[in-house]
Structure formats: C-alpha cells, structure tokens
Amino acid sequence: MKKIGIVGGIGWPSTLEYYKLICEESLSYHKEKQYVGPCPMPEISIESLNMNFIFSNRGSHEPVSWTIWNQYFHNALLQLESSGCEVLLMASVTPHARLKDIVGGLTAPLLSVYTAVGDECKKMGMNNLLVLGTSQTMGSPAFVSEMKSIGVVAMYPSTADLKNKIAEVISLLYENKSEGMEKVINKIVRVCITPEDLKHTAVCLACTELPLAFSQYSSEPHFSINGIHYINSTVVHARAAFMACIE
C-alpha cells in the first residue's frame, strides 16, 4: 500500500474522522483475506496545523495578502512528501478553495475533494451538483469551476439568505445540536432545486459537520431521503484516498 499523507487540523475533529474512515476502509478491504496478525493498514502521515494561525493569516482580495497562508499549507504538503507519502490530501473542503496556490512544485499527486466528489457524481449518474458547505466554500468559485472541468454542473444556494441558513446549521451541528437539522437542510434543498431537477442533481454535504444531521447515514458515501440524493464529501474523499493507496 502507498503511504497516505494528510494535512489536518482544519479542524481537528475532521482529521479524526478522515483517519478513522481510512483505517475502517482498510479493515473492510482486508476482511476476506487471510492475514497472520492484525489487519494490514496503510502507513499514514498527518501534519496537523494550528487552526488559529490559519485563521489569523487569511488574506483579502489582494493575492499577495495570502502569502503566509499559502506557504503554511504548501510547507505541510512538502513535509508529507518528504516523509515518503505518495498520496496527498487535505482533510477539509474549505482550504481547497486555494488549492492552485499551494500545490505548485509537489511531485506526489494531491487527491482533491473535487476529484473524489466528481467521480462519485458520475458513478451515481448525476450531472448536476448542489454544494452545501462553509461560507468560505460557498463564497469561492473553486468548487463550481473544478466540477466543470470534471463535467459536472455545480452550483451553490442562490441567495445570501440561503447560504446564511446553511452556515447557521453548520454552527449548530458543530455545537452538537443536531435535532431537527435534517428537516432544515431538506427544506433548503427543496428551495434550491425543483422537483423535476432533483432526479438528476446530487447534493454535496461539503464539510464535516453537515452529515451529523443525518446520523443514520453518517458513514455512507451517498444516501437518498425523500427523493434527495446526498453525497458525504468526507466519506467519499477518505474512501478515494484508500482506493488510491492500494492502486
């Protein structure tokens, strides 16, 4: 198995989730095979960053204002590469918005959440994607433009009000307040997508918190509720990392 490198700490509960999912994937992949001793696991290197430093060094509209931020992520990826990692990933959707500014000069391939989610859409036969995530994710054109290059038409909730409602749901889920959140999300989705379009549109839960609203499906890569087809970006991304490591 190839060694997996994870940029983590953005935030730490998300890193826990990715690491656990990859290890569980290895358990189920190796279940049938007869090994002597404990289940084989891929070697994994994690560089867990300081979220406060990341927050304090966010830039503005001037690209140069992001220099320290970009460098912090770039150095973590370089570190993972020099630790022998052959599959790299970031255990969070949000920093993917600046992917192009941090991957320059890497030799090992970075498996982006865009590729993982795009591939899942195609497997599901979906050509359209509604992306629900943090304000930063929904405020950046990155998800939409990256999906376009994969052949998937992506969109965010269309109004500031709907985006704020999703941000509020994420805050509540972060504080473990999940009661009633499934209904709230379903309702927002039905405002964004017509009943006709629901048939060929997937809804990406593009942060670690949103799947907590659907606790019975929290480890599923995708699931359907009353005609809404959800994709859990964390599960899909972590599984893709494991699949890449056994290729």
Add this chain to the structure above:
Amino acid sequence: MKKIGIVGGIGWPSTLEYYKLICEESLSYHKEKQYVGPCPMPEISIESLNMNFIFSNRGSHEPVSWTIWNQYFHNALLQLESSGCEVLLMASVTPHARLKDIVGGLTAPLLSVYTAVGDECKKMGMNNLLVLGTSQTMGSPAFVSEMKSIGVVAMYPSTADLKNKIAEVISLLYENKSEGMEKVINKIVRVCITPEDLKHTAVCLACTELPLAFSQYSSEPHFSINGIHYINSTVVHARAAFMACIE
C-alpha cells in the same frame, strides 16, 4: 507551542484517542484566554505505522532478531524529528518495552509513558504501582525497571493465570464488550493487592482498552472506586505531552 510528534497506528484507535485528548487539552487550556478566531492548537505530526508489519517483524530472545522492528520505530521517530517535532511520544504502551533500542541518536526528547505515569504516581502520593496491560507489557521487565529509576515500586499480577485474565478482558473490551468488565478488573486487583496495601498503591490501566471498562471515568487521569486508585495511562501520557508542548 512546541510541535508534538506521535508514533501511531499501534493500534489506530489508540492514536485517535491520543490526538483527541491532546486537542481537548488545548481547548481547556485556552478556554479562559481571549483569542481571535478558533482555539490555538499545537502543531502535531503523526507517523501512523502498519500494525501488521510490526506484528510480523517481532523478534525472539535473540536481540538481533528485532533489527527490522527496531528500525521501523526508529525511522518513524527520526521522521518526526525531521518534521520539526520537539516533543516525541509513542501512542501505545506496548512498544515502550523496547524503548532503549529505538531512541538512540534522537535529538528531540521522547516523553515516555513511564515518566508520565511515574510523575502522576508521585502527585497522587503513591509509591507502589500495579501495572495491568497487554501480555507483552506484563511479560517485559521494562515497566518495573523504569518505575524503579523514578522511585516507584511497580509490579505485575503475580501469576500467569491472573495475567491471562487481564489479557482476556482486553480482548473483550477491544470487541466493545464492556459489560461487567469493571467488576472483573476490580476483583483481579483485590487478589493482587492486600486491603492494607491498597491505600498506597495505584493501579495503572496501561493500555487503551482497559479504561473502556470504566466508561464514566474514561477521560480522567485518575479515579478511585471502592478504595482502588486507578491511573489511566493514555490520559496521563497525552496530558503530559500537551504540558511539555507549552513549557
């Protein structure tokens, strides 16, 4: 904060626990302080090893038979050091039995579970320690000799039968079967220690599974039940790592 380096994957649930405990320590340490943005977290690098490779490369009574095993751990520690880690630890008690063979040539200090548990004993005013852990831990003189150098008299359950009982409890807890295990452990402790000696003897739960039998105290560094004073080595070790990183 100093960067923390963790050798993990031995096994992966234990790594999850250490990482979570260190992050939670940072949350509670920074709670009172007024920071802008998310709570500051120490940077953490984790080298998660393949448990199956470790198992397959265990040696015998011949020291030279452990060469590959020793090298595997040593390389992981060197990697953490070259990633800039200034506090090193292994997220498992079991490999500590071979600590002396794997730390040679390191510049950064390795915070051993022995130091962490020994310091906790002294804080509690205990000079004696009963160590309950995996068969490998209880089959090695390491814990006892290392405690001696700290000034604590350590011992394992005295008979093979008692050691086997502890190993059985660990297997059941590993499979999430915790019902009734608290009573079983308490009973074994009372066979090992006289009521008089219980007053000045701590009992070290020296693996990640054993504290699962005491779910109401699982995040406490130490706790008492019916006159038995338990130490949770995982919590004590992870806390000591956080304290070392803010020193």
